[in-house]
Amino acid sequence: MANRHLAHDTPELRARWGSFAWTEENKAKADYHIAKYPPGRQKSAVMPLLDLAQRQVGAETDTQGWLPLPVMEYIADYLDMPVIRVVEVATFYFMYNLVPVGKFHVQVCGTTPCMLRGSDDIIAACKKRGMAKGEVSEDGLWTLTEVECMGNCATAPMVQINDGNYEDLTVERLDAVLDALAAGKEPKEGTQEPGRHTSEPSGGPTTLKDMVDANHDYRKEW
Amino acid sequence: MPKVTVDGQELEVPEGATVLQACELAGKEIPRFCYHERLSIAGNCRMCLVEVKPGPPKPQASCALPATEGQEIRTDSEMVKTAREGVMEFLLINHPLDCPICDQGGECDLQDQSVAYGRGGSRYNANKRAVTEKYMGPLIKTVMTRCIHCTRCVRFSEEIAGVDEIGALYRGEDMQITTYLEQAAQHELSANVIDLCPVGALTSRPYAFEARPWELKKTLSIDVSDAVGANIRLDSRGREVMRALPRINDDVNEEWLSDKGRYMVDGLTKRRLDKVFMRKRGKLTVASWEEAFQAIAKAKPGKSIAAVAGDMVDCETMFAAKALLGAMGSKLLEGRQTGMDYDVSSLAAVNFNSTFAGIETADAILIVGSNIRWEAPLVNVRLRKAVKNGAKIFIVGPHWETTFPAEFLGEDLSVLSKLPKAAADAFKGAERPAIIMGGAALAKGALGTGLAFADKFKLARDGWNGFNVMHFSAARMGGLMLGYAQKGGMADIAKAKPKVVLSLGADEMDFEPFADSLKVYIGHHGDKGAHAADIILPAASYAEKDGTYVNTEGRVQFAEKAVFAPGDAREDWTILRALADALGVDVGFDSFVQLQSAMIKAVPALGEEGLADYGALPKADSKAKAEGEISAYPIKDFYLTNPIARASAVMQQCSAELLHGDELKEAAE
Numbered sequence: 001m002a003n004r005h006l007a008h009d010t011p012e013l014r015a016r017w018g019s020f021a022w023t024e025e026n027k028a029k030a031d032y033h034i035a036k037y038p039p040g041r042q043k044s045a046v047m048p049l050l051d052l053a054q055r056q057v058g059a060e061t062d063t064q065g066w067l068p069l070p071v072m073e074y075i076a077d078y079l080d081m082p083v084i085r086v087v088e089v090a091t092f093y094f095m096y097n098l099v100p101v102g103k104f105h106v107q108v109c110g111t112t113p114c115m116l117r118g119s120d121d122i123i124a125a126c127k128k129r130g131m132a133k134g135e136v137s138e139d140g141l142w143t144l145t146e147v148e149c150m151g152n153c154a155t156a157p158m159v160q161i162n163d164g165n166y167e168d169l170t171v172e173r174l175d176a177v178l179d180a181l182a183a184g185k186e187p188k189e190g191t192q193e194p195g196r197h198t199s200e201p202s203g204g205p206t207t208l209k210d211m212v213d214a215n216h217d218y219r220k221e222w
Numbered sequence: 223m224p225k226v227t228v229d230g231q232e233l234e235v236p237e238g239a240t241v242l243q244a245c246e247l248a249g250k251e252i253p254r255f256c257y258h259e260r261l262s263i264a265g266n267c268r269m270c271l272v273e274v275k276p277g278p279p280k281p282q283a284s285c286a287l288p289a290t291e292g293q294e295i296r297t298d299s300e301m302v303k304t305a306r307e308g309v310m311e312f313l314l315i316n317h318p319l320d321c322p323i324c325d326q327g328g329e330c331d332l333q334d335q336s337v338a339y340g341r342g343g344s345r346y347n348a349n350k351r352a353v354t355e356k357y358m359g360p361l362i363k364t365v366m367t368r369c370i371h372c373t374r375c376v377r378f379s380e381e382i383a384g385v386d387e388i389g390a391l392y393r394g395e396d397m398q399i400t401t402y403l404e405q406a407a408q409h410e411l412s413a414n415v416i417d418l419c420p421v422g423a424l425t426s427r428p429y430a431f432e433a434r435p436w437e438l439k440k441t442l443s444i445d446v447s448d449a450v451g452a453n454i455r456l457d458s459r460g461r462e463v464m465r466a467l468p469r470i471n472d473d474v475n476e477e478w479l480s481d482k483g484r485y486m487v488d489g490l491t492k493r494r495l496d497k498v499f500m501r502k503r504g505k506l507t508v509a510s511w512e513e514a515f516q517a518i519a520k521a522k523p524g525k526s527i528a529a530v531a532g533d534m535v536d537c538e539t540m541f542a543a544k545a546l547l548g549a550m551g552s553k554l555l556e557g558r559q560t561g562m563d564y565d566v567s568s569l570a571a572v573n574f575n576s577t578f579a580g581i582e583t584a585d586a587i588l589i590v591g592s593n594i595r596w597e598a599p600l601v602n603v604r605l606r607k608a609v610k611n612g613a614k615i616f617i618v619g620p621h622w623e624t625t626f627p628a629e630f631l632g633e634d635l636s637v638l639s640k641l642p643k644a645a646a647d648a649f650k651g652a653e654r655p656a657i658i659m660g661g662a663a664l665a666k667g668a669l670g671t672g673l674a675f676a677d678k679f680k681l682a683r684d685g686w687n688g689f690n691v692m693h694f695s696a697a698r699m700g701g702l703m704l705g706y707a708q709k710g711g712m713a714d715i716a717k718a719k720p721k722v723v724l725s726l727g728a729d730e731m732d733f734e735p736f737a738d739s740l741k742v743y744i745g746h747h748g749d750k751g752a753h754a755a756d757i758i759l760p761a762a763s764y765a766e767k768d769g770t771y772v773n774t775e776g777r778v779q780f781a782e783k784a785v786f787a788p789g790d791a792r793e794d795w796t797i798l799r800a801l802a803d804a805l806g807v808d809v810g811f812d813s814f815v816q817l818q819s820a821m822i823k824a825v826p827a828l829g830e831e832g833l834a835d836y837g838a839l840p841k842a843d844s845k846a847k848a849e850g851e852i853s854a855y856p857i858k859d860f861y862l863t864n865p866i867a868r869a870s871a872v873m874q875q876c877s878a879e880l881l882h883g884d885e886l887k888e889a890a891e
Binding site: 005006009069081082083084085088089091092 | 386387388390391392393397401402403497
């Protein structure tokens with residue numbers, strides 16, 4: 001998961017993002033987050049504000065959004081805290097993008113359960129569609145990232161695309177999801193397994209089977 | 223007071239102590255990298271693991287574990303030994319084996335501790351991590367591959383310096399210590415992170431590859447770059463001072479040192495006066511000692527001789543000059559070169575009475591006309607601590623960038639007589655109120671008003687004296703104790719039209735009024751004083767002579783001679799002694815010991831290291847009213863305040879890059 005780096009501080013970057021400021025709507029949200037903390041502890045709100053800023057950048061660029069340095073400086077200024085502390089937080093957490101990403105940020109989980117269930121195939125399929133790790137595809141639509149466990153091990157393998165999780169993937173199912181996204185549709189989030197609702201055991205319960213219909217007292221059977 | 227057992231030895235430890243501190247009290251050495259007495263506890267290096275019962279059956283980080291009643295601590299068990307070996311092995315996984323080319327070698331915590339606690343070899347044979355160097359300014363050299371992420375530097379800049387600029391970016395194996403956008407660390411204490419760094423990641427840039435610690439002769443000395451009198455150690459090799467490092471003294475500098483005190487030492491070898499010079503036909507030409515002394519004797523000064531002390535001279539030099547002038551029948555002594563003429567009838571009124579350690583406990587502080595960050599960076603650290611303990615600070619004078627929350631009350635001195643309500647309330651309710659008068663306030667004649675302020679708010683009370691004057695010349699308090707003050711300041715000296723003016727390293731004085739006098743400069747650097755002089759007698763700097771210094775809190779401290787002065791330069795007192803012979807008078811001493819005992823006889827306080835007693839504050843004139851505005855502070859450039867610093871290439875670079883960097887950038891565009 002390494003290979004993260006800050007975007008270079010160039011005059012072009014400053015020209016593009018130097019005048020970043022909250023939209024009216026986001027300003028209200030930012031102040032809402034700040035108000036959660038006691039006065040003087042406003043810097044506790046740095047994480048929701050970074051997320052908010054990333055989303056605003058995303059809205060402006062029609063991507064998932066990222067955090068250019070001037071935007072981090074703006075947040076530091078807004079929270080009256082040293083900018084290095086903001087950068088520390090932004091570089092620590094993987095969900096803050098430090099470089100531009102595509103409209104759809106395809107984050108494939110590659111941790112052990114997903115790997116055992118075939119995440120290597122998922123990554124290969126993504127690459128076959130022209131995605132490369134950490135890069136924006138030519139059409140500006142895709143960025144591929146391999147991430148660590150997203151906590152969906154019961155429905156492995158999975159990808160997270162922007163705010164949605166797509167689970168129980170096969171190469172075909174992934175292609176269907178990506179095609180739908182590319183076509184501007186909203187594919188169903190969550191598990192892609194037909195007949196499965198969430199992360200319940202596929203093929204019906206494997207334990208406490210008697211509890212399915214009514215409350216069953218197991219204590220006699222111990 | 224919890225009772226604990228350390229390796230079978232039972233002892234009581236203070237409330238709130240950690241297990242590590244308990245072990246230290248028991249005389250056990252606990253290896254550590256991230257833990258530092260003066261910084262917050264991070265607990266991330268894991269080197270201080272010990273076995274503690276009761277507790278989970280695994281080693282615990284002693285630095286972050288509170289000592290509690292009945293703990294059984296073991297530092298010598300097999301578990302502890304293997305734990306230390308394991309941690310050490312992990313730390314060394316990504317640490318390069320470049321000790322032979324590392325400047326930290328020989329004084330490296332990692333090196334020492336891996337010898338003492340490591341397992342002697344590594345089982346790691348995969349690729350090591352490499353990290354790019356980070357630029358941190360002209361003083362700090364970085365080799366970040368060596369960094370073990372103890373975060374001492376991060377905590378220092380955040381907690382002690384109060385300038386949040388170093389941070390740890392990324393995470394895990396990719397973690398990197400850097401400044402934002404690799405900007406230079408811009409504060410007056412930045413180089414202290416070099417001492418704090420337990421490995422060779424942050425080393426001294428000017429000292430890079432200069433010497434090995436075991437080659438150096440260590441001499442205990444006193445920093446003369448400001449009036450704090452930081453305790454330093456001069457490391458010298460041969461005839462050259464290689465570096466200055468802080469010594470620990472909790473009363474004065476804790477264990478920090480300002481960048482100027484640390485890095486002006488390279489100026490000791492540059493622009494030195496190493497020969498006698500005389501002005502002949504308007505031009506300074508090399509001469510001999512005899513010629514020079516004859517010329518001075520030919521001027522037949524008699525009573526008409528004056529001495530002006532510079533900012534960095536020791537008490538012995540000043541006393542020798544005073545003895546010489548006394549033998550000639552003159553009392554024209556002055557040390558306040560820039561013409562200040564505050565009342566010195568009571569030294570308590572011009573002293574930092576609450577002491578540096580004491581100011582930490584103040585709860586309301588008024589700073590009048592002092593840019594403390596530049597005039598005494600180490601006192602600024604104390605003020606920051608005071609604020610952390612809940613003190614309120616108000617400042618009268620132009621705005622400067624504080625490292626703590628403070629309220630500026632404007633530049634008009636009249637505010638002293640009628641404080642705004644919020645400030646007045648803070649002082650009325652304060653248990654330990656204090657005022658700090660800086661040079662800018664003294665120059666405006668605000669001393670009397672300050673004393674009236676002290677009277678009004680009862681700054682001096684039982685066990686507390688909150689009236690403070692902040693000088694910034696190392697020689698000032700010693701000079702005042704030796705009587706280097708005229709009622710009217712330098713103006714009185716000028717009025718007396720002395721035939722001969724002895725300038726004891728005085729470079730900041732105005733030589734204009736002394737156009738008709740024979741100006742003799744006894745100093746060590748070719749600076750303003752030497753340019754104006756008619757005769758230059760090369761003398762020794764603070765590193766080249768024994769001497770007594772008194773800091774702004776009246777603390778008498780003794781500095782030792784580290785190296786010999788270059789060329790023909792002599793220790794100042796010997797020059798004055800020889801001059802006495804040339805002038806045909808007797809000064810009553812023939813050796814340094816005799817001089818020192820004569821000085822101590824005249825001013826007994828100078829014979830005792832520690833705080834001098836100046837008695838109680840004088841009665842204040844309640845009608846005293848200061849007027850006018852403090853438009854500027856005396857120090858225009860922190861890095862170039864004295865002749866040694868001005869001669870230092872490192873200080874010049876600091877000044878150009880850190881203070882005038884923006885102008886440089888503009889010029890380049």
